[in-house]
Amino acid sequence: MQPNADLSTRDTILHLLKTNNELTAKELTDRLDITSIAVRRHIDTLERDGLIESRLVRQPMGRPTAAYHLTESAEELFPNRYSTVALDLLDELAKESGESMVERLFELRKETLYKKYSGKMNDKDFQDKLSTLTAIQNENGYMAELQKNSDDEYVLIEHNCPIAKLANQYTHACQCELRLFEALLDADISRPECLTKGGKKCVYRIRRRNQT
Structure with a gap:
């Protein structure tokens, strides 16, 4: 059961990034019914697999945060004609x-x-x-x-x-x-x-x- 749950969350993250262009780990956590630690684990795996990458976004206050977006390899996972x-x-x-x-x-x-x-x-x-x-x-x-x-x-x-x-x-x-x-x-x-x-x-x- 666990691999299916992981795959479902992985797909959901990919679809969220596809439809939102880029999201931070906090924004992903807010949209998913899992903990921030679990989100971070999925992010690490997707980065390792070359499906997402990040850029630093400066904030009005505090340290810059990472915003994640799909790589070209990930785009190939979505249907095309x-x-x-x-x-x-x-x-x-x-x-x-x-x-x-x-x-x-x-x-x-x-x-x-x-x-x-x-x-x-x-x-x-x-x-x-x-x-x-x-x-x-x-x-x-x-x-x-x-x-x-x-x-x-x-x-x-x-x-x-x-x-x-x-x-x-x-x-x-x-x-x-x-x-x-x-x-x-x-x-x-x-x-x-x-x-x-x-x-x-x-x-x-x-x-x-x-x-x-």
Whole structure:
């Protein structure tokens, strides 16, 4: 029961900060039916998780007090319709110009991402490239983890897909991602499991290419 109560209070604090822009610990305590000590405990946890941050606000009398607001990471917890809007736009593009134009759009995105990330792979060995790619995917919300099978073979697992709605409709997005990984890593890659094909996660088997 206690974890549910904690989660409920955590969500309530996040929603209060979302609807009020920022609040002090005292203001949060006044709005919640818990003690100030409990509020402070939740604030500490939310700060540790990178969901809220504070700024000092000067008072007419006394010492400055901390006012808390949501971080950019916390904003992503709230509902948005970005993927729906993007999918609608791609559907309209497909109707007007054909699906080949949508595929070209994904190809251009792949080329843009390659230019963005290829510099981070310079002068790195195979494992460091893989670690860099894993970090990039985590920054982009894929919840990625890297497993090592041997010196030449690794498995990259993505537990989440931020573009799942788009990829379900336009599978070319997944093909472009695989080819992007191949280009960045200079590796042979297969994808035995994919979220868009009913899998529980996206799994990439990555093997170092023979160097001649």
